[in-house]
Amino acid sequence: MARPLKIGQNEFKFKKDAIAHYKAILNSYDFGHSLNDSDYEAVIDLLYYDYLNCLGTEGELQEDSDEAQELVENSVDTNAEDISIEDIKVARVQFNTKCFEVFYSDNTSQYISYLMLINNPKYDPEMLFYAACRNAVHADIHAVKQGYFDNHSVKGQVKCQETGILSKWTELAVDHRQPHTFSIIVDRFKEVNNFDFDAIEYTSSLDNQLIFKDENLTQSFRDYHKAKANLRIVRKECNSSRTGLARVKKTTKDLTIK
Template identity: 25%
Template sequence: MAGRSKPVDLATRSFATQGEATAFFKAMLNRYRPGEQVNEEDALDIAALLERHTEYTAKVGKGVSHFEVMMTEHGTQCFRIVRTDGSGTDFSYRNCITQRPPSRKQEVSQAFRRAVRFDLYNARDAFFATYGDENGNATCAVTGEPITRENAHMDHRPPMTFEVIVTTFLCSRGLSLDSVPLTTGRDDQVSPEVADQTICEEFRAYHSSVARLDLVRNTVNLAQASQHRLKDGRASLT
């Protein structure tokens, strides 16, 4: 928690803690729908925040025309830069606030999650087709409340959480984090990709064989993520 207590000073405003800055830009992001252009007032704050990005020069390119909001492949929203030459790319406001790029472990996990994203979408759609009610809703496995397809995630049931699946897959094939070839940092590449198609397909097959999935509300799934991380002393991706 020490990092979240650090102040965040921008050219346009200051925040006493990283938590305050995160809440401010999260609320801003959620005021927009995918495809909408950010208004001029909010754009000033985003431009000031962007200056903190660890890859600022590459993100800005030849200059910023405006900002907009885009939908990621994981069903969440993020800010997007539209450059003066018409090109564009996404960026993480959280990374700007913490000024910490994703770790190798996070990048590998994101890449493998990207590899199975359509399998997870298909599992979600099959669940709704089988168990959805007349209003198109299904039941959250955690809260018991009705949820729509738009706010539903497929959660990996413990003990085979997604992190455990990635860890055991790598260990079984003698792979380390550094030996997984990734493509990162490309324009509009919200998450890294596994560059080796053979590894990608092998992981999809392994994931399909061991994953046990529950349908949960997206906010519940994100809240549970930290609880399912590997604890010290267990198998590790490092």
């Protein structure tokens, strides 16, 4: 018998019940509106639930809202100190649909999908590797965005490099130009090095990010990413519409050379 799904203090008998709960929260708000206190805590609990899955420690830490918020807030990687979640709103994304948008105290934000967070299985070794790679270059990508604003900002806005629309910091994301999407860069890095993923060790940074225990591996990926990545600053809806593009997963029907 399947175990109940526990997200924060809420326990759901089936996964579909958790999905219905968060769908109801999302649909109860108009675009651009902030969540009330109880719904805010519910989404924080969902972020915390996903973070524990990534570290493989679900259920090992006390699941209360204060600790959940502290861990999630600290998991944001920037060079600034005391980064925290300041607000969660309902955002308009592709095809006029809704999603949650988390706003941080360093004036950045990110879209989150409750469906992906709830449906996400336990992370396998390659997924942990991907997360650590993403965290390894977060500061580098942030620096690219900051540099673009420093050089091109007019009254706090710059032009999206794809649409030409003047946009604020929170409306823009750093996009990896095809064919070197981030997932492709990670895949090529794995192929070049032929890693034994079960042997790779991870730890948490001071701000509770999943990182490689071997600092040389972190630097190696940073160098490889720097050599391969072609970046642009684009509006988030442009970036999100290409999420997963060029990422091909193996299936049981795939044929391989023996």
